[in-house]
Amino acid sequence: MNVAFIGLGIMGSRMARNLLKSEGNELKVFNRSPEAVSELQKAGARPADSARAAVAGADVVFTMLSSPDVVESVAFGESGFVEAMEQGALWVNCSTVNPSYTRECDERARARGLRFLDAPVAGTKKPAETGELTFLLGGKAYDVEQVRPLLEHMGQKILHVGAAGQGSAFKMLVNALLAQTMLVYSETALLGEKLGFSREFLMDTLPNLPVTAPFLKAKAQLIKDGNYDTQFPLELMLKDLQLLDVTAYEQKQPLFLASLAKSVYGQANSAGLGREDFAAVFEHLARH
Amino acid sequence: MNVAFIGLGIMGSRMARNLLKSEGNELKVFNRSPEAVSELQKAGARPADSARAAVAGADVVFTMLSSPDVVESVAFGESGFVEAMEQGALWVNCSTVNPSYTRECDERARARGLRFLDAPVAGTKKPAETGELTFLLGGKAYDVEQVRPLLEHMGQKILHVGAAGQGSAFKMLVNALLAQTMLVYSETALLGEKLGFSREFLMDTLPNLPVTAPFLKAKAQLIKDGNYDTQFPLELMLKDLQLLDVTAYEQKQPLFLASLAKSVYGQANSAGLGREDFAAVFEHLARH
Amino acid sequence: MNVAFIGLGIMGSRMARNLLKSEGNELKVFNRSPEAVSELQKAGARPADSARAAVAGADVVFTMLSSPDVVESVAFGESGFVEAMEQGALWVNCSTVNPSYTRECDERARARGLRFLDAPVAGTKKPAETGELTFLLGGKAYDVEQVRPLLEHMGQKILHVGAAGQGSAFKMLVNALLAQTMLVYSETALLGEKLGFSREFLMDTLPNLPVTAPFLKAKAQLIKDGNYDTQFPLELMLKDLQLLDVTAYEQKQPLFLASLAKSVYGQANSAGLGREDFAAVFEHLARH
Amino acid sequence: MNVAFIGLGIMGSRMARNLLKSEGNELKVFNRSPEAVSELQKAGARPADSARAAVAGADVVFTMLSSPDVVESVAFGESGFVEAMEQGALWVNCSTVNPSYTRECDERARARGLRFLDAPVAGTKKPAETGELTFLLGGKAYDVEQVRPLLEHMGQKILHVGAAGQGSAFKMLVNALLAQTMLVYSETALLGEKLGFSREFLMDTLPNLPVTAPFLKAKAQLIKDGNYDTQFPLELMLKDLQLLDVTAYEQKQPLFLASLAKSVYGQANSAGLGREDFAAVFEHLARH
Incomplete structure (x- = not known):
């Protein structure tokens, strides 16, 4: 699979690094400040110089961003990546946002022919590093199953807790x-x-x-x-x-x-x- | 060792039963209502018809009683067992009582030439049954070591937390x-x-x-x-x-x-x- | 002075009735359900069949409405009264609304050449009836002084607590x-x-x-x-x-x-x- | 009446001073540290050099002491004044003590043929000085009525709230x-x-x-x-x-x-x- 990862902060950089361990997938990464991108490039990821470039051709797009405002800007703003995603591709939002905003993301993604999973994590820096996060997934079972092998490189527990928004x-x-x-x-x-x-x-x-x-x-x-x-x-x-x-x-x-x-x-x-x-x-x- | 166990309620009966599994020791038991004594007798304990009879000749005396009042009456009351204990024998009080009363028990026991351990437990009916209680011991390290093999039949964790009173x-x-x-x-x-x-x-x-x-x-x-x-x-x-x-x-x-x-x-x-x-x-x- | 009073609920009807006791002023009243208007007409007020009709020619306009939403609709909505107020007239909003919305009302009123006072009351049905409310006024001192004689018919205490929004x-x-x-x-x-x-x-x-x-x-x-x-x-x-x-x-x-x-x-x-x-x-x- | 006042601290000294304004009564005062006694002597009170001396011949004895311990010692201790009170005399305890101790005082006083009122006050230094305390009286109505004229020099409100102990x-x-x-x-x-x-x-x-x-x-x-x-x-x-x-x-x-x-x-x-x-x-x- 072609996989994109957007947002390489304290959590995201560690999660993306664990994703590199999955075999048979290609990982493109993007971050607003480029240092984090270089670091992951050294570890084997392909760098992208924009969010849109990162998601082009991707089957699955992970986002790990710091707040609803940043998600809104990076996903739906002027050069938002959502418009550049392939039809039928799956957006997995690991950022912690409120349930109502999550449901809004889900609706807007579906309206554009995309699939969406609400995927906040429990756990901080250390479990992010050791791949022992807990994923709290909201969305469709089919979509959960598709990304489960990827999530298992980043997390120890993959809990599917309900529809989109219920993860949050x-x-x-x-x-x-x-x-x-x-x-x-x-x-x-x-x-x-x-x-x-x-x-x-x-x-x-x-x-x-x-x-x-x-x-x-x-x-x-x-x-x-x-x-x-x-x-x-x-x-x-x-x-x-x-x-x-x-x-x-x-x-x-x-x-x-x-x-x-x-x-x-x-x-x-x-x-x-x-x-x-x-x-x-x-x-x-x-x-x- | 000769061991006595006084107080065969919900907790005490299960604890005493586990004590029977220790080898090379003899267990005498007493309870105010005699049914519990009969039950333990069937399981292999020797019955005593008074607290004093139970402690006669014992190296170690366990008590598991419901409140400070009951401890006071059974240990120090009119036919209190403390007077019948052997010089140098060890009283291990598993009853939950307040720290100040515990320290009082310790002082009175020592004044009579006895040794004392404060040994309340964390855990309820089920861990009492399966021998998975946690013992919170207050008293001297030497005394703790002496009874550790016995405690290990009743509990999973034996924590020596400080001097007498600190268990409580x-x-x-x-x-x-x-x-x-x-x-x-x-x-x-x-x-x-x-x-x-x-x-x-x-x-x-x-x-x-x-x-x-x-x-x-x-x-x-x-x-x-x-x-x-x-x-x-x-x-x-x-x-x-x-x-x-x-x-x-x-x-x-x-x-x-x-x-x-x-x-x-x-x-x-x-x-x-x-x-x-x-x-x-x-x-x-x-x-x- | 020509005075308008909009909103004749439990509080407003009693306040308007007390306003009738002021001499030398003419009072026009409006309420969405007309029964309350009829009641006040009997007591000596002039009825208006719309908020706009009530404020036409008024020097001072009182509003006593149940929530920010109702204020928004009655003042600024499709047939909102604000557009019908005379230049330089004074709007005294007695409705309890949040401070930020009050400041917004103040700005919008001033932008239209009107004056504004934030005038929530402390006190319920009975003091409204007996004219013993406490007015908590936010706005300009000059405007407070202009309406003070009117407020004194409705309230016992007239506290000028700060700029617009501070009343709320x-x-x-x-x-x-x-x-x-x-x-x-x-x-x-x-x-x-x-x-x-x-x-x-x-x-x-x-x-x-x-x-x-x-x-x-x-x-x-x-x-x-x-x-x-x-x-x-x-x-x-x-x-x-x-x-x-x-x-x-x-x-x-x-x-x-x-x-x-x-x-x-x-x-x-x-x-x-x-x-x-x-x-x-x-x-x-x-x-x- | 002959009146005694024991305890001339911040509160008691001010209360006793107000008592001096009552006509037709003689006031004897006692305090552990003698300075306060001298002060009141200057204001017209008769000094006593012990609690027992103060209560000798008194119809009514007021106490204003800082805690139950002090009451116990001054009233019932080695030179406790209770034994020196006249049969049928009335002890009015203004000290703030807990209800159960108050009831105990009442019982012990009655057992000695005395009468008792529980009389804690609401109010601090200033109302004590201006005679505007509130008395919260527990005891018999008859006893309350007897001292009411005296209390009215010290307090503005005399509330009889129930039996002994209810004042506290x-x-x-x-x-x-x-x-x-x-x-x-x-x-x-x-x-x-x-x-x-x-x-x-x-x-x-x-x-x-x-x-x-x-x-x-x-x-x-x-x-x-x-x-x-x-x-x-x-x-x-x-x-x-x-x-x-x-x-x-x-x-x-x-x-x-x-x-x-x-x-x-x-x-x-x-x-x-x-x-x-x-x-x-x-x-x-x-x-x-």
């Missing part, structure tokens, strides 16, 4: 769990310190218990190091909590703990921790 | 994580239902993600079945959250989310769900 | 205080009942103390009567709390209590109390 | 309203600042609206001055919120907002504001 909806649930679980863990561990346990002991012990989500192992390491190397910036998590809160209001499902979590992350953000990993909410609470 | 303190942290994680999961899943995912799909999917604590697999099953078979009653979890809240106040460590969680569990309890498993907080929120 | 911003603060204070009062009174005080005693006593906001006297009466005759529907209060929450996020000012209050009102709304007065949050908590 | 219970409700209303006001005003209103404008305006409790006028002045001159220390308010929370748990009445308020005051206390007036919670939130 499910991603929202995943981020809700991440944000709140991180906060619950932080508050509990800080009480543990007051009760006489050392930070190191707590960070080595709690994440290995069945009451603790597996992602906390990596976060516990950040806390031990006191170095909140950004996997997922706190300010973006706050934005996601706000989106969640609006969705909860629209759906008439009050979320007691998520609303409160938003206040605490908001306080941490105002205290200047927005660019740190969201695990820095621990640091914020430790100081106050 | 750590248990409090574990329960804090349990209660809040359950609630975060419930609220998030209920929003998921509003977003169009089926309960069955959510309960099959979310607990397998790295953002979800492993204990939720079993709770998800309860939710799917709509049958909150009691592993850990909601009203006891509420009591633990209250104890946690008091401890947080004493330690000057505000716990935003745990305090709010207490309000929600309190509401569920007032709504009549106190005797159900604490996972019934999902049911409460689903109804309101 | 201030109104948001007032509603935030209303919603949260009502909830704090409800929870506290319900604990009082558990402590042995009768509902009647509490409702007679607490609102007379300096720790209680004056508006609670009227709410306490609703609670005593168990009859939540709608002054301000709970579902609208919930909508205002959502708008507040979004504003707080935009302004990077976490609001711990307001976010939680939104969850509790949301729960009361889901329980079916949305059409009752927002004081029914007491009833909701009393039942759960 | 009611006081708990009053403090719950104070703490939460202060916090709601603070968060709302801080959002107001972000929306472009000046602190001075907000502090001059909001407290005059019917949505704002009257006590906030004085607190708004503290905020304007940025000087949290202690009327009621934040750390004591936190203690009261903790007592409230425990009571709410015992009474099975979850208090969503009060529990969260406790977390926020706890954070302010940990940030070093415990000795400031509790209005300093505004300052805490302004900084974070």
Whole structure:
């Protein structure tokens, strides 16, 4: 298959690199700043000097872009790639966008004779690198099956969760769990310190218990190091909590703990921790 | 070794039964209601008709009792077993009690020439049965090593977390994580239902993600079945959250989310769900 | 002066009736459903059969409409009245709308050579009737002074709080205080009942103390009567709390209590109390 | 009547001074540190050099002491005054203590042939000085009537709220309203600042609206001055919120907002504001 990958940031560059391991496919890549393209060229990808050039002749087009605005511009803007895609080709959007915008992308793609999959990922830099992401797919089963072999090079779990838009909806649930679980863990561990346990002991012990989500192992390491190397910036998590809160209001499902979590992350953000990993909410609470 | 086990309730009976698998030891058991003693006798234990009779000649005495009051009465009351223990014998208290009472037990035991371990467990009926409990031990390393072979028949993890009292303190942290994680999961899943995912799909999917604590697999099953078979009653979890809240106040460590969680569990309890498993907080929120 | 009043609902009809008491002015009124116009005609107003007819020749135009959408349609829609206003005439918008829309109205009015005041009111049916509303004015001091004599027939307090849009911003603060204070009062009174005080005693006593906001006297009466005759529907209060929450996020000012209050009102709304007065949050908590 | 007053701290000294204005009564005063006694002697009171000496021959004994421990020691300790009181004399305890301890005092006083009133006050230094306190009385109507003329020199409102212990219970409700209303006001005003209103404008305006409790006028002045001159220390308010929370748990009445308020005051206390007036919670939130 001819495959295109557009968007080579922290996540996308690592995902594309794993895609190169798939046999029998040709990968063309594009990124707005050209350095990332050169890097992937060295690794074996074919460079494209525009999004349109990247998708020309492609059977499958992956996008990993930072926000709905960027997707809108790169896909549908003045030199948007959607118009250059082959009839019947499949666009797999891995960017995290809101469910309603995803459904809009799906409709506009279909109206142009294209196929579309909503494919946000759970997981950050490290699983992107090791090919252990979780894909949350919204769209048609047939389309999912077509790209599954490609996705398996980038991810460990390929979950088909519903129609287009449901991938993004499910991603929202995943981020809700991440944000709140991180906060619950932080508050509990800080009480543990007051009760006489050392930070190191707590960070080595709690994440290995069945009451603790597996992602906390990596976060516990950040806390031990006191170095909140950004996997997922706190300010973006706050934005996601706000989106969640609006969705909860629209759906008439009050979320007691998520609303409160938003206040605490908001306080941490105002205290200047927005660019740190969201695990820095621990640091914020430790100081106050 | 001669081993005694006092308290054969839901947990204790299963733990004692696993202890019988240890070789080269003799197990004497006692329980206030005699039926449980007969059951264990059939399985190979020697029955005792009083706590004092059970501990006579024992090197190690396990207790698994329901509250500090019962421990006080059985250990130190009128026919309390502590006076009948051999000099230098080791009392391993697996009952969940508060840290300060534990330290008191330790002091009183030592004053009588005994040794003491604080040994609350994480895990409920099923891991008690399969020998997969987690032991949270407070006390001296030497004493921990002596009983480790016995504990390994009952538990999968043997964590020595500090001096006497620290086992109970750590248990409090574990329960804090349990209660809040359950609630975060419930609220998030209920929003998921509003977003169009089926309960069955959510309960099959979310607990397998790295953002979800492993204990939720079993709770998800309860939710799917709509049958909150009691592993850990909601009203006891509420009591633990209250104890946690008091401890947080004493330690000057505000716990935003745990305090709010207490309000929600309190509401569920007032709504009549106190005797159900604490996972019934999902049911409460689903109804309101 | 020639005065027009558009929008004769629960609030507007009472306000217009009070305006009739001002001497030396002529009042023309318009409402989409004509019954309200007839009622005011009987009281001495001149009827108009369209918004445009009402504003023709008017020096001052009051609007009291239910939402931004209605303001948009009546003022700027196909037969919108703004085009029919005299050059230099003053539009006083008493409708509660969000600050940004208010600023937009101000700009569009000025672009057409009109003057504009943002004039939301604090107070509900009864103070509207007795002329005891509080006006929260945003706009130019000169314009405020011109209409002050008219406003004094409808309101007891005329607060000029800033430029156009600030009236609406201030109104948001007032509603935030209303919603949260009502909830704090409800929870506290319900604990009082558990402590042995009768509902009647509490409702007679607490609102007379300096720790209680004056508006609670009227709410306490609703609670005593168990009859939540709608002054301000709970579902609208919930909508205002959502708008507040979004504003707080935009302004990077976490609001711990307001976010939680939104969850509790949301729960009361889901329980079916949305059409009752927002004081029914007491009833909701009393039942759960 | 012969009247004794024991405890001449910030509150007691001002109250006793107002009592001197009552005609036809003789006032004997005692305080542990003698300076306060001298001050009152100059104002016309008779000094006593012990609590027992103060109550000898007294018809009515007022106490205004800082905690249950001090009441226990001064009233029932080694040289406790209770034993020295005349048969049938009336003890009016104005100290703020918990309801259960109050009922215990009542029982022990009655067992010795004395009468007892539970008489905590609402109001701080300034109303104590101007005789504008609110008395919250628990006890027998007959006893209330006997001391009403005396109380009216010290307070503006004399509320007889129930049997002994109910004064303290009611006081708990009053403090719950104070703490939460202060916090709601603070968060709302801080959002107001972000929306472009000046602190001075907000502090001059909001407290005059019917949505704002009257006590906030004085607190708004503290905020304007940025000087949290202690009327009621934040750390004591936190203690009261903790007592409230425990009571709410015992009474099975979850208090969503009060529990969260406790977390926020706890954070302010940990940030070093415990000795400031509790209005300093505004300052805490302004900084974070």
